[in-house]
Amino acid sequence: MKRAVEKALRDALSAIGADASGPIEIQIPKDETHGDLASPIAMGLAKELRKSPRAIAEDIAAHISERAADTFTRVEVAGPGFLNFTFSPDFLHKGALGILNKGKEHFSSDVGAGTRVQVEFVSANPTGPLHLGHGRGAALGCALSNLLEAAGYEVVREYYVNDAGRQVSLLGQSVFARYQELLGNSYPIPEDGYKGDYISDAAQSILDKEGDKHKGSSFEDASSFFIDTSLGLMLDVIKEDLADFGVSFDSWQSERALHDEGAVKHAIDFLAGKGLIYEEGGARWFRAEDFGDDKNRVVIKADGNHTYFASDIAYHLKKVESGFTEVIDIWGADHHGYVPRMEAVMDALGPGREHLKVLLVQMVSLLRGGEPVQMSKRSGNFVPLKEVMEEVGADTTKFIFLTRRHDSQLSFDLEVAKAESSENPVFYIQYANARISSIFRKASDVGVLTNNLENADLSPLTDNDELRLIRKLLSYRMTLEGAALAREPHRLTFYLQELAGLFHPFYKHHRVLTEDAGLTTARLALCEAVRVVIRHALGVLGISAPDRM
RNA sequence: GCGCCAGUAGCUCAGCUGGAUAGAGCAACGGCCUUCUAAGCCGUAGGUCAGAGGUUCGAAUCCUCUCUGGCGCGCCA
Numbered sequence: 211m212k213r214a215v216e217k218a219l220r221d222a223l224s225a226i227g228a229d230a231s232g233p234i235e236i237q238i239p240k241d242e243t244h245g246d247l248a249s250p251i252a253m254g255l256a257k258e259l260r261k262s263p264r265a266i267a268e269d270i271a272a273h274i275s276e277r278a279a280d281t282f283t284r285v286e287v288a289g290p291g292f293l294n295f296t297f298s299p300d301f302l303h304k305g306a307l308g309i310l311n312k313g314k315e316h317f318s319s320d321v322g323a324g325t326r327v328q329v330e331f332v333s334a335n336p337t338g339p340l341h342l343g344h345g346r347g348a349a350l351g352c353a354l355s356n357l358l359e360a361a362g363y364e365v366v367r368e369y370y371v372n373d374a375g376r377q378v379s380l381l382g383q384s385v386f387a388r389y390q391e392l393l394g395n396s397y398p399i400p401e402d403g404y405k406g407d408y409i410s411d412a413a414q415s416i417l418d419k420e421g422d423k424h425k426g427s428s429f430e431d432a433s434s435f436f437i438d439t440s441l442g443l444m445l446d447v448i449k450e451d452l453a454d455f456g457v458s459f460d461s462w463q464s465e466r467a468l469h470d471e472g473a474v475k476h477a478i479d480f481l482a483g484k485g486l487i488y489e490e491g492g493a494r495w496f497r498a499e500d501f502g503d504d505k506n507r508v509v510i511k512a513d514g515n516h517t518y519f520a521s522d523i524a525y526h527l528k529k530v531e532s533g534f535t536e537v538i539d540i541w542g543a544d545h546h547g548y549v550p551r552m553e554a555v556m557d558a559l560g561p562g563r564e565h566l567k568v569l570l571v572q573m574v575s576l577l578r579g580g581e582p583v584q585m586s587k588r589s590g591n592f593v594p595l596k597e598v599m600e601e602v603g604a605d606t607t608k609f610i611f612l613t614r615r616h617d618s619q620l621s622f623d624l625e626v627a628k629a630e631s632s633e634n635p636v637f638y639i640q641y642a643n644a645r646i647s648s649i650f651r652k653a654s655d656v657g658v659l660t661n662n663l664e665n666a667d668l669s670p671l672t673d674n675d676e677l678r679l680i681r682k683l684l685s686y687r688m689t690l691e692g693a694a695l696a697r698e699p700h701r702l703t704f705y706l707q708e709l710a711g712l713f714h715p716f717y718k719h720h721r722v723l724t725e726d727a728g729l730t731t732a733r734l735a736l737c738e739a740v741r742v743v744i745r746h747a748l749g750v751l752g753i754s755a756p757d758r759m
Numbered sequence: 760g761c762g763c764c765a766g767u768a769g770c771u772c773a774g775c776u777g778g779a780u781a782g783a784g785c786a787a788c789g790g791c792c793u794u795c796u797a798a799g800c801c802g803u804a805g806g807u808c809a810g811a812g813g814u815u816c817g818a819a820u821c822c823u824c825u826c827u828g829g830c831g832c833g834c835c836a
Contacts, residue, residue, distance in 0.1 A: 511834040
């Protein structure tokens with residue numbers, strides 16, 4: 211749809227002697243009386259051509275009207291110089307059939323052009339179950355990855371496992387303490403150790419498998435066993451949470467492995483070779499200030515241990531060396547202070563900060579009827595994603611996350627989420643799909659043929675409800691591409707609400723299965739096209755599309 | 760103190776790479792089920808886009824300041 215207008219505009223621009231090679235802005239007007247698509251292009255050309263915007267627009271409109279009468283029923287100039295395009299029913303009919311003909315292929319676009327992108331998300335410390343904030347990152351990362359893939363990028367979804375350092379050691383020690391407790395020994399839980407039920411569960415599971423083998427051992431003796439085993443159990447917990455949430459990864463990168471394979475040393479040597487590492491106070495520092503950070507940063511501490519930052523440098527060097535053109539990191543907003551130093555790293559490593567995009571996911575506060583939810587003592591100091599999923603469902607939870615920009619704070623009210631569930635926008639969309647499936651079931655019951663719809667004659671579709679629906683379907687690709695380029699999957703949730711908002715009135719006011727065979731076939735084809743788009747978009751968002759509700 | 764994100768209808772949020780009269784859902788109010796699913800449809804009402812300046816033909820959108828809320832400023836991870 212957009213392509214047709216763009217092509218017409220480029221032809222017209224070169225005909226009137228304007229530059230036709232630049233980007234052309236095309237938008238969907240808010241007001242239906244302003245046509246199907248509009249362009250403000252003439253306003254921008256006023257200076258260059260030294261003519262009034264309206265005069266330029268008139269020239270363009272005249273040129274296009276003469277040449278593309280079968281595509282547009284109207285090309286008009288409006289307001290200060292907008293060009294408004296209205297498509298012919300014939301063009302719309304052909305477009306709708308195109309969706310049926312090519313299916314998914316119709317939407318897969320070339321804006322990504324095979325660019326290799328890595329999306330790293332969740333990456334929660336493997337020290338306990340995922341909490342609600344991780345869920346937001348998971349929903350975004352999953353949807354964004356799918357979206358980029360649909361737009362023609364080559365995507366790798368990665369989870370970075372922080373399995374080295376103090377936190378996992380603390381985890382092992384916490385589990386060890388519970389294990390000893392189960393055996394009647396008192397062993398102090400480390401001061402900032404982990405205290406949730408899942409720690410006791412892990413201890414019990416070790417006891418079940420290993421018996422009292424480690425009874426009375428000191429933690430020093432048993433540390434590597436307890437750390438590794440606890441780590442494995444926690445990763446299982448996380449993977450289960452992710453599976454329940456319907457989010458999957460292509461790759462799991464272990465921090466420990468980065469050390470073991472020498473990647474950290476390699477990265478520091480690499481920077482040192484560029485003269486970007488120096489020593490001071492017994493520590494080794496990276497010259498982050500040279501790349502716009504507030505201060506230089508320690509990579510090796512005076513005690514000889516590396517910092518977390520050192521692993522991150524190695525990790526990003528590995529990403530760069532793996533040939534990703536773009537690296538997207540999805541982090542919680544509490545890490546935003548970390549962005550300048552990672553951008554500095556990307557500059558220092560060579561490719562430059564423009565190849566790194568950090569998406570900060572703002573905090574989620576959980577409310578119940580307007581009141582902050584008390585942190586459950588059972589789970590530790592956070593709200594587990596699992597509990598929220600059990601209460602309101604994975605689809606609704608994802609949808610709530612995905613109807614907001616990632617950088618706006620979100621209050622997640624359980625009462626609202628549940629109270630809405632009967633009138634929830636996600637059901638509104640799924641219901642449209644279920645209704646269509648129901649029509650097809652009915653059609654097959656009464657013996658109406660539903661095959662070969664991609665060759666149907668759509669000319670009986672002349673009602674405004676029908677044409678509006680088709681226009682919306684044809685704008686899907688444009689929406690998808692725009693969302694992908696902006697890295698904003700939430701645009702699809704709004705698109706879907708609008709599409710469903712056109713389908714339901716159509717359904718209410720027009721019977722699909724009628725006495726008129728030609729009309730019936732045409733409407734079935736329209737319904738099928740709607741279903742194809744809804745399923746595709748829900749698929750991108752990682753939300754289910756049930757056939758019955 | 761410095762920095763990042765935000766402030767749009769009663770509530771939750773879109774709209775922000777400047778464009779036409781500021782949108783949706785929920786909540787409120789009034790209607791609609793003998794025909795493919797009423798988780799639906801039709802209608803009414805609801806706004807000083809936090810505030811003040813500035814840039815522009817045009818500002819919710821860009822710039823400056825102020826106010827409010829959240830978060831961050833370790834040889835922690």
